[in-house]
Amino acid sequence: MGSLVLDALGKRYGSSVAVERVDLDVRQGEMVALLGPSGCGKTTTLRMVAGFVEPTAGRVLIGGGDVTRAPPHARDTGMVFQSYALFPHMSVGANVAFGLEMRRIGRAEREQRVREVLRLVRLEGLEDRLPRQLSGGQQQRVALARALVVNPAVFLLDEPLSNLDAKLRGEVRMEIRALQQRLGLTTLIVTHDQEEALTMADRLVVMERGRVRQVGSAEDLYERPADPFVAGFVGRCNLLDGRLETPGRFRTASGALLPCGAPEGAGGDAVLALRPEHVRVAPAADGPGRLVAVTYLGPQTEYHLDLAGTRLLAVQPTPGAADPMRRLSPGDAVSISWDAAAARLLPAAQPDKEPDA
Amino acid sequence: MAALVLPASLLVLLLLVAPMLLLFRISLNEFSPTQMMVEATSAANYLRAVQDPYYRQVLLTTLAVATGSTLLALGLGFPTAYWLARMQGRWKSLATITVLFPLLVGNVVRAAGWLALLGNGGAINATLLGLGLIAAPLPLLYNTGAVVAGIVAVVLPYMVLTLSAVIEGIPRQTEEAAANLGARPMTVFRRVVLPQALPGVAAGSVLVFVLCMNTYASAVLLGGPQFKMMAPAVYDQFVRGNNWPFGAALAFILLGITLVLTVAGSAALGRRYRC
Numbered sequence: 001m002g003s004l005v006l007d008a009l010g011k012r013y014g015s016s017v018a019v020e021r022v023d024l025d026v027r028q029g030e031m032v033a034l035l036g037p038s039g040c041g042k043t044t045t046l047r048m049v050a051g052f053v054e055p056t057a058g059r060v061l062i063g064g065g066d067v068t069r070a071p072p073h074a075r076d077t078g079m080v081f082q083s084y085a086l087f088p089h090m091s092v093g094a095n096v097a098f099g100l101e102m103r104r105i106g107r108a109e110r111e112q113r114v115r116e117v118l119r120l121v122r123l124e125g126l127e128d129r130l131p132r133q134l135s136g137g138q139q140q141r142v143a144l145a146r147a148l149v150v151n152p153a154v155f156l157l158d159e160p161l162s163n164l165d166a167k168l169r170g171e172v173r174m175e176i177r178a179l180q181q182r183l184g185l186t187t188l189i190v191t192h193d194q195e196e197a198l199t200m201a202d203r204l205v206v207m208e209r210g211r212v213r214q215v216g217s218a219e220d221l222y223e224r225p226a227d228p229f230v231a232g233f234v235g236r237c238n239l240l241d242g243r244l245e246t247p248g249r250f251r252t253a254s255g256a257l258l259p260c261g262a263p264e265g266a267g268g269d270a271v272l273a274l275r276p277e278h279v280r281v282a283p284a285a286d287g288p289g290r291l292v293a294v295t296y297l298g299p300q301t302e303y304h305l306d307l308a309g310t311r312l313l314a315v316q317p318t319p320g321a322a323d324p325m326r327r328l329s330p331g332d333a334v335s336i337s338w339d340a341a342a343a344r345l346l347p348a349a350q351p352d353k354e355p356d357a
Numbered sequence: 358m359a360a361l362v363l364p365a366s367l368l369v370l371l372l373l374v375a376p377m378l379l380l381f382r383i384s385l386n387e388f389s390p391t392q393m394m395v396e397a398t399s400a401a402n403y404l405r406a407v408q409d410p411y412y413r414q415v416l417l418t419t420l421a422v423a424t425g426s427t428l429l430a431l432g433l434g435f436p437t438a439y440w441l442a443r444m445q446g447r448w449k450s451l452a453t454i455t456v457l458f459p460l461l462v463g464n465v466v467r468a469a470g471w472l473a474l475l476g477n478g479g480a481i482n483a484t485l486l487g488l489g490l491i492a493a494p495l496p497l498l499y500n501t502g503a504v505v506a507g508i509v510a511v512v513l514p515y516m517v518l519t520l521s522a523v524i525e526g527i528p529r530q531t532e533e534a535a536a537n538l539g540a541r542p543m544t545v546f547r548r549v550v551l552p553q554a555l556p557g558v559a560a561g562s563v564l565v566f567v568l569c570m571n572t573y574a575s576a577v578l579l580g581g582p583q584f585k586m587m588a589p590a591v592y593d594q595f596v597r598g599n600n601w602p603f604g605a606a607l608a609f610i611l612l613g614i615t616l617v618l619t620v621a622g623s624a625a626l627g628r629r630y631r632c
Contacts, residue, residue, distance in 0.1 A: 052533055072536040079537045085530035089552045098548075102539030150538065 003028040003063055003186045004049065004154050010057035011044050018044045020210040021058070026154075029184040031177070033191055033201035037233070041210040042190045043158060049188060050156055051075050063153050073102075078152030082159040084143040086131040092118070092142050093127030099150040117149040120179065137168050144176065148183070155180065157189040161196060173200055194234050198222075206230050228346050231273040238279070238312050240272040241348070248340060254309035260343040269348035278342035279314035281305065283324050287335035291328055303328075307336050384605035394601055402606035412590070412607070416614070419587040422501065422576075423569035426508040430516045430565050431558065433509065438520035438557075439550070443529070456517050464511055468578040471507050472498065475579075499581030507575035512565040519564060523557025524550070559626045563619045570615045587611045 004026040011019040019041040026032050034042035047053040049060055051072035059068045067075050078099070087095050093114055100110045118124050121141040131139055140160065147155065160176065161169045177200045180187050191197050197204050198218040206213045206221060206229070214226040218234075225231035228239050242252040250260040250272050260272055281289075281303050288307060295302040296318065303314040314336070319325040328334065387397040406412045441452050459467065474480050475497035482494040497503060527550060535549045536542075551558075576586040587607065594604030 050533075050537055052536075072533070073539050073541050075537075077537060079534070081530045081534060083528060083530050085528060085534040087531055087535070087549060098535065098540075099538035102544070146534075146538070 004188065005061040006045070006049070006058065007061065008058035009045065009048060009055050009060060011041075011048060011053060012056045017210045019048070019055075022205075022207075022212055024205060024212075024215070026186055026188060028186055029181075030203065031180050031185075031187040031189065031201045033189045033197035033204045034207060035191055035194060035197040035204050035233070036207035038192060039209070040207040042192075042205075042207050045207075046156055046158055046188060046190045049154065050077050050079050076153040077156050078147030078150055078154070079156040079158065080140075080143045080147050080160045082162055084131075084139050084163075086139055086142055086146070088131055090130075091127060092123065092129050092131065092134070095131065095142055096146045096149055099146065103150060113149055114145075117145045120148070121145045136164055137172065140164060140172065144179070148179070148185075153186065155185040155187040157187065159191055160189070161191075161193075169196075176200065198234070204234075206233060208233075225273065225344070225346065228271040228273065228348075231271075231344075231346060236276055236313065236315075238272075238274040238276060240274070240310060241269070242272060243267065243269050244345060250343070250345070252310045256308035256310050258307075258310075258343065259338070259340040260345055261339075261341040262345040271346045271348055273344045273346050274312070274338060274342065276302070276313045276315040278338050279303075279305075279312060280337045281314050281316065281325070281328075282335045282337075283328055283332065284335035285333055287333045289334045289336040291330055291332045291334050293330055294328060303334075305334065305336055312336065380605045380608060383601050384609055386602040388600045388602050393599055402603045403610065405603065406606050406610055415585045415587060415590050416610070418501075418585060419570060419572075419611070420614070422504060422508065422572070422586060423566055426505050426512065426569045427562055427566045429505065429509050430512050431562060434513055434516035434520055434561065435554075435558075437513075438517045439524055441517065442521040442524035442527075453518075456514050459510065460514050464574040465578070467510060468507055468574045471503065471510070471575075471579055475503055475506075498579060499584065501580075501584070503579040504572075504576055504584060504586075507579040508569055508572050511572075511575060512568050515568065516561045516565050519561035520554065520557045523560070524554050527553045555626060559623045563623055566619060566622075567615055570611060 004024075006022045006024040009019065009022045009024075010017070022041075022045050024032065034045055036042050044053055048055045049062075051067070051070060051074075055068060059066055061067065062076060087098065090098070096114045096117060097110050100113060105113070114127070115124070118127065121144055123138060123141055123145065126134070126138070131142065134142065140163070143160075157176070161172055164172060173196060179185075189197070189200060201218075203215060203217055204221055205215050208229050214221060214230045216224075221230055221234045225234065225237075231237045232239055240250070240252050240258070242250055244260070244262055244267065245251040245257065248259060248262060250258045250262075250270070252258060252272070258272065281291075289312075290306045291303060292306050292311075293304040295304075299318060300315055301318045303316065305312040305314060316325075383394070384402055385398050385400070387395045387399060387401065389395050437456070441449070441456065444452055462470075472479065476482070477494040477498070479497070481497060482491075485491045486494065531549050531553070532545050535545045540548065571588050572586055573588040573592065576584060577589050580586070588611070591604050591607045591611070594600045594607060598604070
């Protein structure tokens, strides 16, 4: 059993469902990301672990103990808030020492541990500053230190990087991950930023409208998405509606017949998922495709294509200056191809329906 | 811009300052039962107010009632203000209007309401008598308790609104962070909410204390003829005694003491909590 277990956890507000059902088993020292668009229930799930939201179904277990009905102060979690939530009237030192004080740890040990954790987050010597006298990045590290100093059984991060500028975000991401691994912290992080989730977490939980769509490693989600939502949310993806006509042949809704990686079976609505980097484009005067737009992005170039009424996106390494590809312009005819195995067949998206109350 | 705001500012200044200057001049005059007011420049009225045990008692009563009422309003107002500040959506507007509602009724009308509640034939005594729980009406009216109740009812909306404006600015997440770090609800309040709310506590208390010090209607109507506070005493000198110089001196003593206490109070609070 993991050190954090969510067992059929759910939250309803009246008849509206915030979290349908989350089952998750986080191992000791593992970092799991809850990933999804806003309103998908990831923050509600995190707040149920911290105890700020009372679940209407299921259980939360920390270190094997059931804390579902325990108040926040009785749970051994350390949370870093999106806004940092530093105590504005207390010095950095007092902020960090607060959790130790609540645990009735003596002054000498308290001061020692505050010094240690501030060194860990590279803020030594700033004990006497007030939070408002620090930069955003420094405030963020105080929030980390304040949660870390109590050695929580579960470390909770609620969009911890969203208030930092892009450059700092990359650095802090690596720092948090390094700290988490070094201290062996069981961690749950909430983010809507897929890059953040992919680079930091051991496993990702993709959520949408209160439901878990898929749990897996970054590779699992990117290379073997379970459904069109995951395929589209993690990385970019061409998603084509249609049906499998014969084994290996997919008929799009607009009528084009495309090769796909489904050697068996036929019939039934499906979605063809094709990553842009798997789509090959070449100039061909008699080609079946047409170039709609080209976007030069330095190392890569994006080609927006039309294949018999079906829109496709291709992303290829930018060809050399002498390559004929460089002379392609919108309206030109092109040939379009991909390895059949790269085109994955996914179950058709469920029609939108309200979860029954 | 300066040219545009100048005329109005001057007018306001004139309306505020001129009567004060006039009143101060009057307070230095002398009183004669036959000639009413005699031009003079003397501190005699001030000395009399300070030396006369009667007026010393009036001043002490006023200070005690104002301090007690302010503390009571703070104690009652804080939970309400917190609840109001943390409310969401349309219920919040409704609750705010409910808090404001008493201000739509004048002080005198509200005091009359207390009379109807606390008087010998009032609602409470009538009910208790009717139930046979008491043989004679309880003396609920014409005492310090009735005056304090009346004053608190008047000043509570000011306290609640001032406090809740400040509490609204306290990030909810700082409370959650404290709870997450192991603080029980009372500790969260004492260590996180209250220190951040202190500017509101200071502002609300100063505002309410000033209002309490100048209580008139509640003191007269609910305190009865034996109960004296400063504002009614000033009124008596002007209207009943026709002694304008002494009334003006009493008014300035009230003003001065209120000013000194509020400035000293908020300075002490500000030093202690750097707010």
